Amino acid sequence: MNETGVEITAGLGGFLVLFGLALAVWLLGIDLTRRLRRMRLREEDRVARELESREAQAPAATEDREPTES
Template identity: 75%
Template structure:
């Protein structure tokens, strides 16, 4: 309790400040959603084939990579196994 029995509250001024901040936040959110909607629409108008191209590339069948044995039949089986199981070696640093 306050010893002088005076009640201290935010009052009308505090309410108006809080209400103003809430109003500004609402306008900013509305503006942001409007800008994002416009950006999506303009992106769809400028690049209409982007979605179709993406769908085609994900469903396309790719050729499997060729192995060492298919490239050079003269290499031995041990060389082929070593080349497929060993990690690549980086050159030494000077």
């Protein structure tokens, strides 16, 4: 304790502010996780569609070529 005997603390207001900030950070973390998961799934779908289109075009491209004789 100090010389005057008065204890200075943040009190209820400080607790509520800190609790509000912690709650905001927690909610932002949940939102960020949700957005990252959604973005990853969209990218995986895009890559899968791109591979399917390449595979669909690949047999057509090989059929158009004339066989070469050695």
